[in-house]
Amino acid sequence: MEVYRNTRNDAAGIPASRAILEGMADDGGLYVMPSVPRLDMRRVCALPAREISLETLLALLPDFTREDMRGVVSRAYDGRFETGDITPLVKVGDRYVLELFRGPTSAFKDVALCALPQLLVEAKRMNAETGLTMILTATSGDTGKAALAGFRDIPGTKIAVFYPEGGVSAVQRAQMVTQEGENVAVCAVRGNFDDAQTAVKRAFQRALEQKGALPEGVKLSSANSINVGRLAPQVMYYIKAYGDLVRRGDISFGDEVDFAVPTGNFGDILAGYLAMRMGLPVGRLVCASNRNDVLTDFIQTGVYDRRREFHKTASPSMDILVSSNLERLLYYECGCSPAYVRRLMRRLAYDGRYEIGTDMLFRIRDTFSACAFDDGATFSTIRDVFEKHGYVLDTHTAVAWAASEAKREGRPMVVLSTASPYKFAGDVLRAITGESVADGFAAMEKLRALSGTPVPKGLGDLRDAKELHKDVIEADEVFAYVAERARA
Numbered sequence: 358m359e360v361y362r363n364t365r366n367d368a369a370g371i372p373a374s375r376a377i378l379e380g381m382a383d384d385g386g387l388y389v390m391p392s393v394p395r396l397d398m399r400r401v402c403a404l405p406a407r408e409i410s411l412e413t414l415l416a417l418l419p420d421f422t423r424e425d426m427r428g429v430v431s432r433a434y435d436g437r438f439e440t441g442d443i444t445p446l447v448k449v450g451d452r453y454v455l456e457l458f459r460g461p462t463s464a465f466k467d468v469a470l471c472a473l474p475q476l477l478v479e480a481k482r483m484n485a486e487t488g489l490t491m492i493l494t495a496t497s498g499d500t501g502k503a504a505l506a507g508f509r510d511i512p513g514t515k516i517a518v519f520y521p522e523g524g525v526s527a528v529q530r531a532q533m534v535t536q537e538g539e540n541v542a543v544c545a546v547r548g549n550f551d552d553a554q555t556a557v558k559r560a561f562q563r564a565l566e567q568k569g570a571l572p573e574g575v576k577l578s579s580a581n582s583i584n585v586g587r588l589a590p591q592v593m594y595y596i597k598a599y600g601d602l603v604r605r606g607d608i609s610f611g612d613e614v615d616f617a618v619p620t621g622n623f624g625d626i627l628a629g630y631l632a633m634r635m636g637l638p639v640g641r642l643v644c645a646s647n648r649n650d651v652l653t654d655f656i657q658t659g660v661y662d663r664r665r666e667f668h669k670t671a672s673p674s675m676d677i678l679v680s681s682n683l684e685r686l687l688y689y690e691c692g693c694s695p696a697y698v699r700r701l702m703r704r705l706a707y708d709g710r711y712e713i714g715t716d717m718l719f720r721i722r723d724t725f726s727a728c729a730f731d732d733g734a735t736f737s738t739i740r741d742v743f744e745k746h747g748y749v750l751d752t753h754t755a756v757a758w759a760a761s762e763a764k765r766e767g768r769p770m771v772v773l774s775t776a777s778p779y780k781f782a783g784d785v786l787r788a789i790t791g792e793s794v795a796d797g798f799a800a801m802e803k804l805r806a807l808s809g810t811p812v813p814k815g816l817g818d819l820r821d822a823k824e825l826h827k828d829v830i831e832a833d834e835v836f837a838y839v840a841e842r843a844r845a
């Protein structure tokens with residue numbers, strides 16, 4: 358059962374439950390399964406969504422029992438998503454949109470962040486850990502709310518979310534500061550996202566270095582996408598989408614399907630890669646980026662170079678220069694050599710760039726294609742798709758739609774949709790009508806009138822929800838804030 362290894366060293370393996378508890382290795386390496394288990398895809402893709410989730414989680418996290426995992430899946434998804442099948446597949450024109458945003462916070466991160474807390478609780482029980490787990494998250498918007506909703510009132514855990522004061526949209530802020538729950542804290546930090554993130558990283562560092570700074574038995578943990586407990590739950594929706602296509606008679610089992618994925622930290626698309634390695638007939642994974650096109654360059658040239666300008670775009674969840682989960686792909690495609698991965702990651706840390714060999718690049722390009730679009734192209738895609746098909750894309754999904762158009766190779770194409778358009782209503786409305794509406798809630802209402810689709814309940818209710826979290830602190834007060842919350 359010691360099936361998880363470190364991408365950066367040859368240390369002995371650990372079980373999946375331990376990999377979930379540790380999140381990431383002390384040397385910065387990520388936990389991976391060198392040999393990815395195969396599933397009987399013909400059978401599994403025909404199952405209902407919850408059963409697909411169960412089978413993939415059991416395969417990827419093999420020290421959990423079937424009975425315990427059944428409990429995890431049911432607590433994660435029952436009654437929490439707008440549709441019974443968790444991630445509906447919708448036909449739009451000549452392709453398919455996989456709606457991943459039907460969860461409690463209208464972001465695709467819900468699929469994983471509803472399951473992670475349940476997996477964590479189970480992993481603690483399996484490893485006889487009884488102390489408090491304190492989740493710390495710095496957020497530029499979407500992750501914070503999804504993590505709050507996931508960890509709310511989960512026994513043995515507390516969560517503190519830090520967002521840059523004035524650095525998130527009004528709707529995103531409202532989503533967070535109205536969060537209910539006994540174990541949640543939400544706090545603005547003076548500064549930008551980087552300041553908040555650096556402060557949170559320093560808090561982790563201080564907890565390691567300064568024994569006794571936190572109460573006895575308290576362990577800090579994070580909810581970000583390097584944790585295998587967040588990655589594994591995402592594999593399900595690729596298999597489910599494929600099964601939907603077979604059921605509709607649009608493909609026969611065995612036909613290859615392409616997926617276009619709006620990409621930031623490379624977690625979502627890596628889940629597709631894992632689904633493929635588990636046996637799903639995938640043709641190509643299209644990696645879609647906004648103006649922050651470091652991944653496009655990498656997949657086209659084999660050179661990863663982070664030394665470039667950072668752009669703030671209309672698809673902020675894809676604004677990123679270092680995509681952490683790419684390390685896992687490097688590990689697999691170099692033949693599972695930690696020495697090689699360690700070398701590349703050192704280069705990245707010291708030189709800000711690395712380059713892979715041609716053979717490896719060709720292997721990666723057997724599976725991946727990539728392209729990037731700026732905000733102008735994003736907005737015109739939103740308008741075109743609405744005018745032609747009456748379907749409203751959010752700003753992130755629109756980037757993937759544009760990429761699916763550019764990288765089409767004749768196979769059926771599924772576009773992954775990562776956010777409800779209502780979360781980015783101002784931009785989406787402006788893209789379609791040219792109208793600028795500053796107030797996010799007014800924009801939502803206009804978008805509803807235009808599209809005729811209901812505003813998700815969680816977003817619609819926000820306007821009248823009570824503001825519960827008003828703390829604002831300096832970046833250097835984050836650790837003290839955490840320590841106080843841990844004691845409370």
Ligand SMILES: *Cc1c(COP(=O)(O)O)cnc(C)c1O
Nearest residue numbers: 620621622623624625674775776
């Ligand atoms: C997080 C996020 C992404 C990027 O997903 P990764 O797994 O980080 O690549 C894309 N779109 C939205 C709306 C997101 O919240």
